[in-house]
Amino acid sequence: MSTVTLTVTGMTCGHCAASVREEVSSIDGVTGVDVDVSSGRLTIDSVRELDAQVIRNAVEEAGYQLAG
Amino acid sequence: MSTVTLTVTGMTCGHCAASVREEVSSIDGVTGVDVDVSSGRLTIDSVRELDAQVIRNAVEEAGYQLAG
Numbered sequence: 001m002s003t004v005t006l007t008v009t010g011m012t013c014g015h016c017a018a019s020v021r022e023e024v025s026s027i028d029g030v031t032g033v034d035v036d037v038s039s040g041r042l043t044i045d046s047v048r049e050l051d052a053q054v055i056r057n058a059v060e061e062a063g064y065q066l067a068g
Numbered sequence: 069m070s071t072v073t074l075t076v077t078g079m080t081c082g083h084c085a086a087s088v089r090e091e092v093s094s095i096d097g098v099t100g101v102d103v104d105v106s107s108g109r110l111t112i113d114s115v116r117e118l119d120a121q122v123i124r125n126a127v128e129e130a131g132y133q134l135a136g
Contacts, residue, residue, distance in 0.1 A: 012080035016081055019083065
């Protein structure tokens, strides 16, 4: 099991959070996703450590960016 | 034909606009809906004058409020 916490920029509402959650949840190996709109915090639980680029791609697919 | 312009409060992004557009489009007689997120402006074209409460209900169903 692995947990990673990242910051997403550009989310403004619950619809935005749902879009990010949906895309990240579809990554192979992901078992849980938590998104906090106000802070931009994205927490991902997975069965193994995830490739950073795969996460970035999923967030961008949803229409947002990872900070940093 | 009738056109009415109202102001919706609480929309923050394109997802919000899409929710409002979807609900208002489903009102019987509506032929066109335009939503501008930044101003909150909602413009509705319809085959006849619409009942104000019906519009209000649709906006609230989407999760937002009409101003005033």
